[in-house]
Amino acid sequence: MRTNLLLLATAFLLAACADDQHTTAPTRFRSTSSSASGDMASREGLGIPQAKPLDNGFTQVTTVKSVGVNLGAGGSGSASATCPASTQVIGGGYALSSGDFAIDSNGPNANNGWTVHGTVGAAGPLAVTVTAICIQ
Numbered sequence: 001m002r003t004n005l006l007l008l009a010t011a012f013l014l015a016a017c018a019d020d021q022h023t024t025a026p027t028r029f030r031s032t033s034s035s036a037s038g039d040m041a042s043r044e045g046l047g048i049p050q051a052k053p054l055d056n057g058f059t060q061v062t063t064v065k066s067v068g069v070n071l072g073a074g075g076s077g078s079a080s081a082t083c084p085a086s087t088q089v090i091g092g093g094y095a096l097s098s099g100d101f102a103i104d105s106n107g108p109n110a111n112n113g114w115t116v117h118g119t120v121g122a123a124g125p126l127a128v129t130v131t132a133i134c135i136q
Contacts, residue, residue, distance in 0.1 A: 059136060062087060064113075066130040068097065073124030076104075082113035083134035089113055091133040099126035 062084065069079040083089045092114025094106060100121030109115040114132040 060087075062134045062136065064132045064134060068127035068129045070125060070127050071101075071120045073120055073122055075124070076117070076119040077128070078105075078115055078117035079128040079130045080109060080111070080113050080115040081130040081132035082111050083132050087112075087134035087136045089132050090135050093131055095129045095131070097127040097129075099123045101126060101128065 064081045064083060066079050066081040069077060071077045079094065081092065089108050089112050092108070094116040100123045101118045102121065103116065103118040105118075106116045107114070112134075114130055116128060116130050118128075120126055
């Protein structure tokens with residue numbers, strides 16, 4: 001029985017990987033060319049813009065970590081990491097040393113950084129460290 005299932009699964013895999021794949025695009029967008037550039041060229045007459053490389057000037061990603069902020073059991077507080085000058089925050093997060101931490105907020109702040117704020121449960125104390133992801 002296992003051999004039959006294995007053979008059947010192999011047959012399906014080979015059929016899925018066959019070279020004679022057919023497009024699932026609507027017929028009005030199909031192209032006779034098999035290249036991606038050919039597909040885009042056939043859509044230009046339909047008013048669909050052709051893809052172009054994105055040149056937005058961002059060249060470097062930097063991560064900044066805050067120092068650990070120690071919070072006692074039942075206490076609340078926040079930790080922040082700020083991106084360097086000439087960079088912009090695009091994401092972030094936090095790490096806990098241990099314990100129970102109820103998050104009130106976790107996101108970008110007005111100082112071009114990332115902040116997390118919350119309350120420590122009865123199992124505290126704990127340390128919160130924040131990371132900001134910045135681009136230049």
